[in-house]
Amino acid sequence: MKILSPGKWTFISALFVASSWLAVAGNADRSLICRGVEEYAAYLIGQSGGPHLISLFVTSPNPAASIQSLDEHVAWVNNPLHSYVADGHGGLVVWAHPSPGTADKILAVPGVAGLEVLHHDGVHRDQLWSEVLSGCYRSHRPFLWGFAADDTHSQTQIALSWYAARVPKKDEFALKNALRTGAFYISNGPKIDDIEVDEQNITLHLQQESEVLWLCDGQYLTGKPADKIVIAPELGENRCLQRDSSVKLSTLKIRSLDRQKCHFVRAVIRTSPKGVAYTQPWRFNNDGGVDNPFPKTGEWILGQTHNHTDTPPGGVSKLPAYRQAYCAKGLLGSFSTDYAYWETPHQWLPTDGTPQITAVEPDRCLEGQAVELTLRGQNLAKDSKVQMGTHALEVLSGEDTSLRVALPANVPSGVYDIVVTGSNGFRGCLASGFTVQSKDACNSSWESFSIKDGVYPLATTIVCREGEVWEGSLQGVCCYHADKWEKFPNAKSRMQGAYAIASGRDGGLWFASGNGFVLRRQDGSWSKFNVGQTKDLPSGRSNERWGRMALDHQGQLWSVNRWRGGLAVCKEGKWQRITKQDGLPSNATSSIASDSSGTIWAGFSDAGLFRLTDGQWSRVELPAPFPAKSAIVSLSPGRDGSMWAAVSRAEARGVVLFEKGRATVHGKTNSSIRSNVRHILVSKRQDVWFATDSGACCLLNNGKWQSYTTLNSGLGNNIVTGLAEDEHGHIWFATATGVSRLKY
Numbered sequence: 194m195k196i197l198s199p200g201k202w203t204f205i206s207a208l209f210v211a212s213s214w215l216a217v218a219g220n221a222d223r224s225l226i227c228r229g230v231e232e233y234a235a236y237l238i239g240q241s242g243g244p245h246l247i248s249l250f251v252t253s254p255n256p257a258a259s260i261q262s263l264d265e266h267v268a269w270v271n272n273p274l275h276s277y278v279a280d281g282h283g284g285l286v287v288w289a290h291p292s293p294g295t296a297d298k299i300l301a302v303p304g305v306a307g308l309e310v311l312h313h314d315g316v317h318r319d320q321l322w323s324e325v326l327s328g329c330y331r332s333h334r335p336f337l338w339g340f341a342a343d344d345t346h347s348q349t350q351i352a353l354s355w356y357a358a359r360v361p362k363k364d365e366f367a368l369k370n371a372l373r374t375g376a377f378y379i380s381n382g383p384k385i386d387d388i389e390v391d392e393q394n395i396t397l398h399l400q401q402e403s404e405v406l407w408l409c410d411g412q413y414l415t416g417k418p419a420d421k422i423v424i425a426p427e428l429g430e431n432r433c434l435q436r437d438s439s440v441k442l443s444t445l446k447i448r449s450l451d452r453q454k455c456h457f458v459r460a461v462i463r464t465s466p467k468g469v470a471y472t473q474p475w476r477f478n479n480d481g482g483v484d485n486p487f488p489k490t491g492e493w494i495l496g497q498t499h500n501h502t503d504t505p506p507g508g509v510s511k512l513p514a515y516r517q518a519y520c521a522k523g524l525l526g527s528f529s530t531d532y533a534y535w536e537t538p539h540q541w542l543p544t545d546g547t548p549q550i551t552a553v554e555p556d557r558c559l560e561g562q563a564v565e566l567t568l569r570g571q572n573l574a575k576d577s578k579v580q581m582g583t584h585a586l587e588v589l590s591g592e593d594t595s596l597r598v599a600l601p602a603n604v605p606s607g608v609y610d611i612v613v614t615g616s617n618g619f620r621g622c623l624a625s626g627f628t629v630q631s632k633d634a635c636n637s638s639w640e641s642f643s644i645k646d647g648v649y650p651l652a653t654t655i656v657c658r659e660g661e662v663w664e665g666s667l668q669g670v671c672c673y674h675a676d677k678w679e680k681f682p683n684a685k686s687r688m689q690g691a692y693a694i695a696s697g698r699d700g701g702l703w704f705a706s707g708n709g710f711v712l713r714r715q716d717g718s719w720s721k722f723n724v725g726q727t728k729d730l731p732s733g734r735s736n737e738r739w740g741r742m743a744l745d746h747q748g749q750l751w752s753v754n755r756w757r758g759g760l761a762v763c764k765e766g767k768w769q770r771i772t773k774q775d776g777l778p779s780n781a782t783s784s785i786a787s788d789s790s791g792t793i794w795a796g797f798s799d800a801g802l803f804r805l806t807d808g809q810w811s812r813v814e815l816p817a818p819f820p821a822k823s824a825i826v827s828l829s830p831g832r833d834g835s836m837w838a839a840v841s842r843a844e845a846r847g848v849v850l851f852e853k854g855r856a857t858v859h860g861k862t863n864s865s866i867r868s869n870v871r872h873i874l875v876s877k878r879q880d881v882w883f884a885t886d887s888g889a890c891c892l893l894n895n896g897k898w899q900s901y902t903t904l905n906s907g908l909g910n911n912i913v914t915g916l917a918e919d920e921h922g923h924i925w926f927a928t929a930t931g932v933s934r935l936k937y
Contacts, residue, residue: 224516226365226545226619227496228277229530231289232266234258236886236912236929237653237692238534238707239740239755239783241798241824241841244298245289247309247342247499247530250276250369252622254533256912256929259886260868267304274582274612277547278369279620285372287340289499290314296324299337306372307338309499310471311354311379313345317416319461319471320430326474327410330456338372339471341379342499343527348515352522354381356498359388359491366618368494368526375486380470383462388472390485395475396444397460404463405443407435409455418466426454434458452477496526503537506651506667506690507683510540535651535667536690536707543571548613548621552644557628557903563602566627568611569595576616581627582609606631606904608911625911628903639907643931647671647678652927654872656694656702657919663702664932665691665915670704673932686711687721695742695750705739705752710763722768724761729774734758741784741827746791753782753795760785760795778803778810786828788836796825802838816856818845829873837881839870848873848883865890865898874916874924882924884913889926901935909933 229249233242236259243263248255248270255261255269269275271283285306288299293316299308308325310318322339329336341354358377360367371377378385387398397405406414411428414420420431434450437443445458456477462470476484496519502511512529519527531539541549552569566586568579575591579598586598596613611626630636642648649666656663662673667690669682683689689707697703697712704711709723727735738755745751750763757780759772771777784796793805794813801822802813815821819840827839835852847860848870859866872884881892888902888911901908908926915927926933 224520224525224527225363225368225494225496226277226547227368227526227528228539228541229284229498229528230254230533230539231499231501231530232258232533234261234266235533236535236914237755238536239738239798241783241826244291247287247289247340247528249285249287249306249372249498249528249530250278250365251284252277252620253539253624254531256624258533263302264304267302271304274580274610274620274622275624276369277620277622278365279614279618280366280369282369282373285369287498289342290316290344291318291321293318293321296321296328299325300328300332305337307340309342310339311341311381311469312499313343313350313353315467317414319416320413322471323408323411323413326457326459330410330476336375336457336474336476338375338377338473339379340498341381343497344499344501346501346503348511348518351500351518351527352497352524354379354497355495355524356380356526357385357493357495358526359488360494361488361491363492363494363525368496371494372498375473376488376491378470378472380462382468383464383470385462385470385472388487389489390475390483390487392482393448394444394446395458395460395483396442397462397472399441399443399462401464402439402441405435405437405440406433406461406463407443407445407458408433408461409450409458414461416466416469420466426451433461447475447477447483450477452481494526495524496528497524498528499530500527501537502529502531502540504531504540506535506538510542512540512542535653538651545619546572546615546617547619548572548574548577548615550611550613550621550623550626553611553623553626556626557630558600559630559634560604560606560632561602562600564600565589566598566600567595568598568613568623570613570621570623572615572619572621573613574615578614580612580614582607582612584609604629608903630904634905636907638936639933640936641907641909641928641931641933642673642678643909646931647680648931649680650930652914652929652931654691654693654915655917655925655927655932656696657917657925658696659920662917662919662925662932663694664927665694665704670694671932681713686713686719692740692755693742693752695744697750698744698748703742703750705742707738707755709737710739710752710761710768722763724768724770726768726770727758729772730758730780734780741786743785743787743793743828745787745793751785751787751793753785754780757781776810778812784825784828784839786830786836788830788834789832790834792834794828794836794838796828796838797822798824801825813851814856815840816849816858818860819847819849819858826870827872829875831875831881832879837873837875839873839883841869846870859892864892865900871913872915874918876918876924877922882916884916884926886913887911889913889916907933907935 235242288308356377358371384400389396412432457474459474460472504511550570558564573596579586589597611623614620649668654665664671688711691704693705695703700715702713740755742752752761779797779800781798783798803810823842829837850857868886874882879894890900910928910930912929917925924935
């Protein structure tokens with residue numbers, strides 16, 4: 194599977210803005226290259242996913258996050274090939290804004306670097322961090338460091354929580370090592386000038402008069418102003434070993450501590466109950482010494498590890514202004530953690546000097562073939578080292594925007610990363626960018642369309658109607674007619690991406706977008722509609738993010754909201770929003786369909802499956818192994834009133850066929866479905882197609898299964914988001930890189 198970065202369509206504007214910014218800022222106060230990703234294991238806003246994990250120093254989002262366990266995802270981030278700082282280590286995974294009581298969950302995932310202790314939400318996480326640190330000590334594993342983040346989605350409300358890393362020099366390699374090894378403290382105000390550690394004492398030199406509390410394992414602070422602090426060796430809340438008030442110098446005599454009870458210590462510096470700084474912990478080792486993560490000398494680099502530029506697909510990069518805002522606050526090491534969501538692609542600047550690979554041509558070959566490949570992108574110097582996974586490739590020729598390399602014939606079949614490492618030590622990676630197909634792969638009858646053919650990448654949906662194929666994407670919509678594609682960008686239609694497309698009874702086309710609905714009439718004109726009616730919604734849910742649509746027998750158009758905003762219904766041109774106040778089981782709608790009898794079925798991300806009968810919603814019981822409130826990702830009607838439902842749950846994924854009072858489950862043990870099903874299509878010949886995060890598969894009308902991936906077919910990409918059938922019986926696929934067609 195291959196995800197294209199936004200490089201080609203943002204490069205010119207980003208280069209101009211970035212060059213101007215760097216010329217003004219100069220090298221002395223330049224920000225470091227700090228990029229990351231907030232991963233949810235979901236591609237689009239509104240899809241169900243896992244906990245929020247921040248991946249620092251990574252080359253890109255993890256394209257396989259939705260089909261991997263948490264352990265597998267963290268291992269992907271920790272792979273050295275996936276870090277743009279090529280120092281032999283991978284990126285760093287930080288557990289974002291964790292909830293109280295999740296220590297066991299955090300400790301259960303190996304390879305996590307730490308958790309956010311300070312965050313703009315104001316939640317006091319000292320108890321949780323204390324529990325995590327104690328768990329690390331008991332299991333003889335490295336400590337999970339405490340991190341600090343703004344997470345305000347702002348360039349003005351910033352520098353609220355930050356880290357100070359002590360480094361021997363100001364560069365990305367030193368910073369990454371400091372954050373990896375714990376050579377930093379975190380704060381929302383108080384500052385430390387120096388930290389001295391020997392076998393006798395730990396001493397803090399502070400920049401301002403503060404209260405210093407020294408805590409051992411099992412001790413923590415609640416952060417409530419009225420709580421009394423007790424100086425005692427016992428464990429528990431608001432207890433500490435030592436408390437120094439109104440000091441700029443604080444020393445803990447570690448030789449006097451009971452090493453049988455006190456296994457590590459840390460310091461909390463306070464200027465108020467909420468104005469705090471935390472050191473990382475010092476562990477006492479078996480020979481009587483102390484493991485000190487802080488170097489004796491070095492300069493302090495300030496930054497924060499979690500905030501967003503929220504640059505849209507195809508938009509001009511906001512990184513220069515983002516960095517400038519943080520530099521003005523003295524935070525030169527602040528990370529832009531773009532989402533793994535397609536709505537806010539991973540941002541980069543060519544002027545950073547990091548290699549960026551946006552495409553490889555061709556993107557596949559048969560096993561046993563020796564081929565020449567052309568890598569497209571930026572900062573691709575001829576003296577770079579190129580590899581496919583662990584296989585070194587010979588560089589034949591190159592320039593800044595392309596490299597020609599030789600792929601030997603001995604690379605076994607598989608999906609590979611394409612990796613370029615420059616002489617400056619920076620690395621670029623097109624994750625899962627090339628496929629060596631199995632020898633029996635069948636590419637005939639397949640045709641794929643990508644950027645070069647005039648379609649948008651990051652396709653979300655696809656619809657066929659007489660003589661036309663419509664692709665929806667985050668950047669706009671495309672129409673295939675008379676063997677060519679025509680683009681209709683967001684600016685023309687006034688939509689913010691198309692998440693679903695439906696044919697209206699009057700011959701028009703409806704598009705569900707991120708900012709309402711858009712109708713394209715038969716005469717080619719565009720009209721935009723908002724539903725509004727948000728008085729019954731919780732704060733922050735009064736939005737117009739719409740998704741799946743269905744047309745019922747009365748001609749009413751139904752649509753689900755992608756951000757817990759209920760249902761929308763359009764009848765005779767008038768829109769109405771339906772919420773829990775109107776009897777809807779939940780505002781978290783996720784899928785909608787009308788069966789052959791005209792009954793509306795609705796799926797929810799937190800409430801399971803329902804259908805509307807005589808104006809009342811009644812639950813449709815899900816069979817084992819699915820809990821009743823599993824997320825329903827997609828619904829598609831079959832024949833004779835049947836309904837297919839795609840179910841996503843952490844412990845179980847699959848589809849259910851509801852037919853004639855029976856429910857039949859197709860899952861991992863009895864089908865070719867191996868990951869989340871994003872869309873279902875029942876074809877004219879009664880084959881059932883499934884779009885998944887790991888390719889497409891089909892339940893043939895004879896009961897047999899077939900699977901299609903880049904390994905065994907001409908499918909353009911393994912992330913398949915939508916399916917459609919044209920008048921000729923050909924199957925069309927919306928994918929991460931565009932559109933594919935199977936003449937079936």
